[in-house]
Amino acid sequence: MHQPPTSLSDQQILDRVRSEWCPDVTAVRHLAVGFGAWHWRAEVEGTARLFVTLDPPLWHTAESAEATYAAAAHLARTLDVVHACLPTRAGRLTSRFDQGWLSCTPWLEGHRPPSVEKEAVEALHRLHASPPPPGVLTWEPTVAADLVDELTAWVAGDGWAGPHGEVARAHVRAGLSGAVERGLTTYLRLRQGLDHATYVPTHGEPGAHNQWRTEDGRLLLLDWETLRFAPRERDLLDGYHDRVEHEPDLLHLFRLEWRLSEVRSYAQWLRGPHEDDSDTRTALDGLRAELAALTG
Structure with a gap:
């Protein structure tokens, strides 16, 4: 989505990313990309580390989203084209947040x-x-x-x-x-x-x-x-x-x-x-x- 969610602050996103995925993250910046979900760039001292996504409950429940990302992670074991989500500290692929769920993938430079x-x-x-x-x-x-x-x-x-x-x-x-x-x-x-x-x-x-x-x-x-x-x-x-x-x-x-x-x-x-x-x-x-x- 090109507009950040009105009900959430960058600080709330940062806190959750640090607690669930990477405590070294120092900042998140909203990205005006895509349509249907919100995205942020998570940085460590100015260097991009994670691509953060907040999915709203449009096509999934929290349970079905977790199952789907887990299935994609399983595919990634044998298919090198799958850019799968990173697990949280608890071993999940998603974290319930606000009315949706957060997920993170590694940040990769490219085009x-x-x-x-x-x-x-x-x-x-x-x-x-x-x-x-x-x-x-x-x-x-x-x-x-x-x-x-x-x-x-x-x-x-x-x-x-x-x-x-x-x-x-x-x-x-x-x-x-x-x-x-x-x-x-x-x-x-x-x-x-x-x-x-x-x-x-x-x-x-x-x-x-x-x-x-x-x-x-x-x-x-x-x-x-x-x-x-x-x-x-x-x-x-x-x-x-x-x-x-x-x-x-x-x-x-x-x-x-x-x-x-x-x-x-x-x-x-x-x-x-x-x-x-x-x-x-x-x-x-x-x-x-x-x-x-x-x-x-």
Whole structure:
């Protein structure tokens, strides 16, 4: 998130990082990166040591987040592309904090690749060929059959009072009877073709935005909170589908799931109290983009 959480101070983050992970840390600095979680750089006398993440309870419970990061750590024993979380002093991968949970990974200098390269495709093949790690969650469809009814009730109800609320409501209302309804109908039909026997370990969002090229040339996959046992097509939305064999219907299923779930998430956010800042403007732009993609 580009804006730091309003309910927490850097000092609170620093205290928890020092008590759970590294007592030598002398400062933390909020990083305006990513979307959906908050991040800090933890330093020791000005030198970066840890990348700190605070995940809100959007996709996980505290228990499922711990299980997922533990499963990723298990994968890291045999897959050198997995950038796994560091354990706390108590041996956990997460620490409950505020309404979410903190985690830390080693800070590594480097850069994000500009696109999905051949090495990333090979890394994905290795991941999909791996045995499912202990405790990995099995993916379940995330878009409910009553999505149109839910959004219709939201559009008709009170709220949407923030600075972007009425604009967001108008966009949702315009898309409901057309793009969203058609997309949901197709999504529910494609779900009937799922075969659990074909499931493999999947990252969930292995695009270039979740990759890191270290200074010594290693390629890493970041952000393993979306790790699931699922159809391989779940990993092929962003830069992979034309280079990895796949079932077109399943690829379409996951493309629809992403767009429909994003519409719901952005609508839920913007119908409630919110400020006019870079995060909410990004959310409004995202809502427009996903509705337009469903229309197209």
